[in-house]
Amino acid sequence: MTADSASPDVPLHLARHPFFRGMDPDFVARLGAIAYERSFEPGAFLVREGDPAEEFWILFSGKVAIEIVLPGRPRTTVQTLGSGDIVGWSWLIEPFISRFDARAVKATRALGIRAASLRSLLNDDPTDGYHLLLRLLPVIAERLENTQLQLLDLHGA
Amino acid sequence: MNAPSLETPNPWLLAPYSVQERKAETADTATIVLAPPTGHPPLRFEPGQFNMLYLFGVGEIPVSICGDPTDPEHVVHTIRSAGRISAALGGVTTGATVGVRGPYGTGWPIEEATGKDVVIVAGGLGLPPLRPVLLEMLRRRDRYGRIEIIYGAKSPRDLVYYDQIQAWRARSDLRFQTTVDTAGPDWYGDVGVVTTRLPDSRFEPKNTIALICGPEIMMKLAAQALVQRGVDRNAIWVSLERNMKCAIGLCGHCQFGSDFVCRDGPVVRYGTVERAFAFREL
Numbered sequence: 001m002t003a004d005s006a007s008p009d010v011p012l013h014l015a016r017h018p019f020f021r022g023m024d025p026d027f028v029a030r031l032g033a034i035a036y037e038r039s040f041e042p043g044a045f046l047v048r049e050g051d052p053a054e055e056f057w058i059l060f061s062g063k064v065a066i067e068i069v070l071p072g073r074p075r076t077t078v079q080t081l082g083s084g085d086i087v088g089w090s091w092l093i094e095p096f097i098s099r100f101d102a103r104a105v106k107a108t109r110a111l112g113i114r115a116a117s118l119r120s121l122l123n124d125d126p127t128d129g130y131h132l133l134l135r136l137l138p139v140i141a142e143r144l145e146n147t148q149l150q151l152l153d154l155h156g157a
Numbered sequence: 158m159n160a161p162s163l164e165t166p167n168p169w170l171l172a173p174y175s176v177q178e179r180k181a182e183t184a185d186t187a188t189i190v191l192a193p194p195t196g197h198p199p200l201r202f203e204p205g206q207f208n209m210l211y212l213f214g215v216g217e218i219p220v221s222i223c224g225d226p227t228d229p230e231h232v233v234h235t236i237r238s239a240g241r242i243s244a245a246l247g248g249v250t251t252g253a254t255v256g257v258r259g260p261y262g263t264g265w266p267i268e269e270a271t272g273k274d275v276v277i278v279a280g281g282l283g284l285p286p287l288r289p290v291l292l293e294m295l296r297r298r299d300r301y302g303r304i305e306i307i308y309g310a311k312s313p314r315d316l317v318y319y320d321q322i323q324a325w326r327a328r329s330d331l332r333f334q335t336t337v338d339t340a341g342p343d344w345y346g347d348v349g350v351v352t353t354r355l356p357d358s359r360f361e362p363k364n365t366i367a368l369i370c371g372p373e374i375m376m377k378l379a380a381q382a383l384v385q386r387g388v389d390r391n392a393i394w395v396s397l398e399r400n401m402k403c404a405i406g407l408c409g410h411c412q413f414g415s416d417f418v419c420r421d422g423p424v425v426r427y428g429t430v431e432r433a434f435a436f437r438e439l
């Protein structure tokens with residue numbers, strides 16, 4: 001993992017990311033002002049299960065594996081994420097503890113936002129909070145649906 | 158309907174092919190290469206068609222033809238052990254005799270795809286029946302627009318045609334995405350069901366032909382995702398599977414809605430079976 005960099009391009013990158021595209025430009029600019037860029041080498045963790053979910057990660061390039069680790073079983077990847085995706089929502093749900101590992105499997109570039117700052121922005125203006133939730137919900141719904149399909153074992157038929 | 162080959166006028170007639178080669182693909186799947194008996198005409202087929210394979214004393218099952226359509230002297234089948242007959246056929250050894258009749262059924266719409274982008278979605282053992290159509294399209298690559306292939310399997314251990322996939326992935330004139338439902342840490346590819354790779358695929362929905370093969374539930378979900386992307390239902394083709402006996406439209410074993418899969422399929426337009434997909438037990 002390389003150190004955070006406060007590139008002047010960060011607000012622009014954020015505004016162009018599919019997750020934020022079309023959202024209120026003022027809100028996105030406020031997020032852009034507190035976001036930072038970070039690179040992860042293959043193998044580096046963005047998020048670790050059980051750790052406080054202190055950052056919201058927005059992916060620009062690379063590949064990140066969402067992994068589950070169960071005692072006595074090999075580490076299992078249940079999904080991979082890449083450019084255009086966001087990593088997790090534990091930062092928004094009490095008790096703000098990460099539920100999965102998220103590990104870079106390729107060199108990955110991401111924008112991060114400190115969860116505490118983000119939550120306070122959302123609390124300050126619930127309209128922004130609502131719009132962010134409207135963006136987050138389809139992502140959660142899609143991942144839930146995909147998990148159901150994986151459980152159905154589409155290929156076992 | 159594609160009539161049984163003119164070169165095999167009696168559609169019931171089995172020809173004794175010999176097993177030239179057998180290659181294990183996964184723990185339960187093998188590819189066998191069959192050679193026709195001396196003097197027997199080569200088995201010309203359209204990509205998408207199937208043969209009935211018979212093992213003496215065991216039984217007969219339908220299996221798609223997975224080889225190169227320009228090499229009819231080698232009849233290639235990839236077989237997964239699903240039960241008694243498929244296990245025995247997949248386990249044959251070099252030199253063994255396998256009765257072959259065919260080819261039967263409809264093929265993939267190679268002509269209709271001319272001038273269009275092509276999206277191929279294969280799930281599990283759906284890749285082998287799509288291999289001939291891909292080989293054919295690559296032979297006449299300039300006829301088609303973009304070619305996007307998404308291949309999904311349960312786990313990395315369940316992927317077939319490993320070497321062939323590496324060769325396809327190395328080409329710059331097609332995009333081959335592989336995804337698995339779950340994987341260990343040694344897998345650097347994508348993880349997620351096949352539909353998760355569609356947003357990443359580049360094609361012009363209004364000028365696209367999609368070919369989907371795999372378990373019915375996977376075909377249904379992939380077709381729905383493509384329709385949502387703007388692809389016409391009738392530009393999406395799926396390959397149906399039903400238990401078969403005669404394979405020539407006589408016994409009714411393979412009925413699907415009002416059609417017989419052996420005669421009116423296996424390759425059909427999604428638009429014509431969408432309702433049956435929705436209401437039938439999957």
Ligand SMILES: Cc1cc2nc3c(=O)[nH]c(=O)nc-3n(C[C@H](O)[C@H](O)[C@H](O)COP(=O)(O)OP(=O)(O)OC[C@H]3O[C@@H](n4cnc5c(N)ncnc54)[C@H](O)[C@@H]3O)c2cc1C
Pocket residue numbers: 157207218219220221222235236237238239240241242243244282285286397398399400401423
């Ligand atoms: C047009 C067509 C093309 C096919 N192509 C291939 C192929 O390329 N490779 C391959 O391995 N298999 C293919 N199959 C499926 C293959 O025919 C079946 O797996 C086989 O008939 C099972 O017979 P069995 O005696 O081994 O198993 P059985 O004991 O009869 O059945 C074992 C299990 O498989 C299920 N099954 C049986 N028949 C089918 C079927 N037709 N489709 C799906 N599930 C079935 C049964 O419900 C049961 O759960 C194809 C089927 C069709 C109709």
Ligand code: FES
Pocket residue numbers: 400401402403404405406407408409410411412417418419420
């Ligand atoms: S298998 Fe007999 S009608 Fe199709």
